[in-house]
Amino acid sequence: MEIKVSTEKFKIGIIGASGYSGEELIRLLSRHPNCEIKFITSRKYEGISIHEIFPRFAGTDLKFISPSIDDIIKSHIDLAFLALPHGLASEFAIPLYNNGIKIIDISADFRLRDINKYKQYYGNEHPAPDLLNKVVYGLPELYREEIKKSDFIACPGCYPTSIILALAPLLKNRIIKTDGIVISSGSGVTGAGRKVDLPYIFPECNESFRAYAPTEHRHLPEIEQELALNASIETVSVNFIPHLVPMNRGINSTIIASLNSMDTADNISKIYNQYYQNEYFIRILNTNRLSDTKNVIMSNFCEIGYSINYRTNSIIVTSAIDNLCKGSSGQAIQNMNIMFDLNEQLGLI
């Protein structure tokens, strides 16, 4: 693998750096040859050295600063990562974008094209409907050309990343029915964020395996939006049931869909391998080999496996990613590399 060497250093700000996605952004950007983290912000930890909060960064000089929008604008950064809760993200996105700072938002604020869905699932009116047509959905394997030209990226959610990457080739090639798709996903507990809440303390998660939000998870409209787009139809309705798994990182999605016609594993294999033939971060397994979170954690890879159930004429696809990397901060950096015309793998291998 040849890596194009640039000596340029892009100036980066991380807004809202106190959660696990923020930590992962810092970890990855610290070893990126063409980035310089100019500041990290956190209201809660203002003035505190980063290693007080994340001891793994001892030796780094960074301190959290309080995020004043004015100061950020004056800082002349090239790009801001927004690792903020939804709602709050747009408060920063709008003025920064309008002042010429590139935005990569890993919150949910700009993922949905339909502001009614936003209201339905997030409970509030969409904070910036006018901006939506500037935003590109940051899934590089599907939208690389748009990302190249964009200054504002909405990074996909973690579950949607694993699911859309698994289904896009089948939908584009009309291999599966769009009715009756069932998605059963499991996520490590960092997926809940660095949230201090009873259901997430160790003894409540360890030796526990449980479904949650089986009909109304906030990633559901995002999944359905992208599946419909890939299938070139109006709407898709799926059953999406996420589970909490007693591990730190990783998502594995198991997807069951009906085949449009009796299809062969060989054909499916060909479709997947062609679709992703130039994609470094997608790993298609041989037929009947299934994905495993342990093969992707601490990496930006998505591992996809599948089996055909001839009895029910359906296909089972499994798709594993690291929720904090390909499912969040790693993908954010992949998007950044594309926006800056850098080698897409920089900082990610």
Added chain:
Amino acid sequence: MEIKVSTEKFKIGIIGASGYSGEELIRLLSRHPNCEIKFITSRKYEGISIHEIFPRFAGTDLKFISPSIDDIIKSHIDLAFLALPHGLASEFAIPLYNNGIKIIDISADFRLRDINKYKQYYGNEHPAPDLLNKVVYGLPELYREEIKKSDFIACPGCYPTSIILALAPLLKNRIIKTDGIVISSGSGVTGAGRKVDLPYIFPECNESFRAYAPTEHRHLPEIEQELALNASIETVSVNFIPHLVPMNRGINSTIIASLNSMDTADNISKIYNQYYQNEYFIRILNTNRLSDTKNVIMSNFCEIGYSINYRTNSIIVTSAIDNLCKGSSGQAIQNMNIMFDLNEQLGLI
């Protein structure tokens, strides 16, 4: 709770006691007021004290003996638990049963009514087709009356127990379609037995979440057999995808099925609560509360929760058990209590 007190002591043999199901049988029977373990067998550990293999039983005098069928017959035990691999179980079951010893088999040898399915999924001709009509499928909540009269019980598999208990009320009441049922289950690693094999060493399971055997798991024909019986139809075909979860014990099954008509959660609640109103070991959660393995491990309970997805007109049912207890040895003892006309909860609370 009043417990009927009997002073009788039934004499019990455990054939094949060196695995996790054997360990659990010993643990539970040791505190059962009406049982006396006469012997435990293991070819591998012949002559070794039980606490060498399972230190938790230090203080107990039991030693493993080598399992000679003749000796077992002469031992005048009342009942033998068979905790053996499939195939081997029938070698013991046939002569013991023919010599008047009650049998509770926790292997897979006598679960399937159709010997062709046995051959298809287990690879060999069925070892004792003539005995099949003597055997009762040991799921007390569904077959208690037959169990009472039987001398030969085939205990259900762990996954089937969680799934059949979850679906029986819906199928009997024709609430759900029998087509298109999808079952996504996750099991703790003891579900693989005390097997010394690379995929089951700690670093290969920890921080790993993976599907396996997505189209051909050996519990599949057992699940489909019982679902068809409960639905009073000829055959049911389901997608059943088991997963390995990094925890010791517990199964949680997530089941998605289409509703026959627009149904209400209230009605579903009524159906479940009526169906299981006298069942001590079944715990129906309130609507939209889902089951969790941590609520049932080290117990014989099955916890069932459900949500209705009005968008897709389907129901999501989740069902959690301890795979070694309600999914294996605990249910075996529940069956024994019924066969001996003892209080069903003895040794299990």
Added chain:
Amino acid sequence: MEIKVSTEKFKIGIIGASGYSGEELIRLLSRHPNCEIKFITSRKYEGISIHEIFPRFAGTDLKFISPSIDDIIKSHIDLAFLALPHGLASEFAIPLYNNGIKIIDISADFRLRDINKYKQYYGNEHPAPDLLNKVVYGLPELYREEIKKSDFIACPGCYPTSIILALAPLLKNRIIKTDGIVISSGSGVTGAGRKVDLPYIFPECNESFRAYAPTEHRHLPEIEQELALNASIETVSVNFIPHLVPMNRGINSTIIASLNSMDTADNISKIYNQYYQNEYFIRILNTNRLSDTKNVIMSNFCEIGYSINYRTNSIIVTSAIDNLCKGSSGQAIQNMNIMFDLNEQLGLI
């Protein structure tokens, strides 16, 4: 094992039942043949059914009530378990005891004989110094006769239980030096209580192994007090370093002490086995076999192993218990059984 059958039902109140020790008390008492839980209290959960907080108790009718001391006194319970934070425990202990209710306190309020140590380690003046001479330290294997006659038991801490049981036989027989004892213990995360705090959320504990409070843990003066008593000397000073281990339950203490003279493993074996010959809940392993939390969790056993290091003329003793059972609620019930002249094993096997 013959269990004496009593038909008497003692009336029990559990004050402060919303933590893990409270949950374990309820679990164990629910299957105790001679106990009836009259009420459970929690300020936080007043009016809420127990199964809302601990779903494992679905089917039980208990509701949390708010703990009014007057009401408790009028309830005519025979015994109150106090599962409260230190400081708060004495607020209940004093009036209840003075009104003739037996007390088993599993807080730290009455473990230390020296009120100066209490102040030093807990930060406040001792709340009830006058009561201290009524209180018996509830370690049955060492103080059974006093417990029998007592109406007020201070249950030992979890770490101290594992440590004192391991060292008492060696100290009484003057096998080890009292200088230079080093204790390195590891505990599962339930040892921190059901505390909702950042260091205890799953991703901060999983894949983490760390020492904490290496010089000032609150169990330290309790350990030193009892070691000195067993050694019949004024004071003992030890190094006690607890660790947090990514598991739910269990403590394993590794203790290193210098031998007073070249001693043999045979002699050590004899001393341990004699000292604990009548103790059902103590399990002495063969020389060079070490204890393991997995052999004792969900049980009231203490497993003790040891090796002699002839090079350094020291002994390594390891001692494992379930922190919530023998280290807390199980031992509390063992004490209750003794106080009520019941078989000591009732409810605990």
Added chain:
Amino acid sequence: MEIKVSTEKFKIGIIGASGYSGEELIRLLSRHPNCEIKFITSRKYEGISIHEIFPRFAGTDLKFISPSIDDIIKSHIDLAFLALPHGLASEFAIPLYNNGIKIIDISADFRLRDINKYKQYYGNEHPAPDLLNKVVYGLPELYREEIKKSDFIACPGCYPTSIILALAPLLKNRIIKTDGIVISSGSGVTGAGRKVDLPYIFPECNESFRAYAPTEHRHLPEIEQELALNASIETVSVNFIPHLVPMNRGINSTIIASLNSMDTADNISKIYNQYYQNEYFIRILNTNRLSDTKNVIMSNFCEIGYSINYRTNSIIVTSAIDNLCKGSSGQAIQNMNIMFDLNEQLGLI
């Protein structure tokens, strides 16, 4: 951090690449800008593609070859990593070294200077006593100058790395007594290698915390050798008790030593920070902050914390590393960087 850029590509062979250390070497070398893996060997997996054994390397073309010494010599590699069992390592080390190939051995064959200790702890005569004076003990923070000039490195064991780095500054500065040092370490299960053995299957490790080999661990003579060298005395005897912790990676060592005189935390802080002032991979925590495996896993850092116990006039030092990285393959690469005069951090950040 400025990284010196070299365009040179060193040719590397990995002998014995089928275990976890081999996997980690491949992972790290794959992203090293100045290395090219020419081959990986494994008798067991000869001819098999690497991704069949380690799916995380899908996309890599490497296949395991059978390790013929002749072929290796003819391959003109610059350096061979030996990730073999002890005993077997020297069979390769001798001919390769004699043919001018640099050796970095991560087995135990060349760590001990005293061949009698080797025989005592490893059971066989030392396989190559003549080579011992060519070998440098590969702990860069202590022996960097020797490593620079050496062609044959014996990488330290994982436990010794964590322990020696923690104690060297104190021993060199005569802060602690060399008598009575107690070391209690805990390791994740990858420390046992990719070994398929009953004690290491998931259910035997999960929810388990246990000491093992408390007087005779094979790392013991290595630890004592280096502590004596650092203290400039003939011999040191310590108590070293390793524990198995239910996690994948990471070692945390807790060390208790007597202070030579009443010392202050400030002085200790100064000593540590001076000693390691130029060491990128050593992270000294503030007084009373202790190390945690989760801060170092997947990194080459060693995190060191300490507290002074004024009551016992002793110091507690804790030291955490990733057993597979700084404790094995990462340190091996750090050594390689030094030998090749590359920036020491290459491939490791």
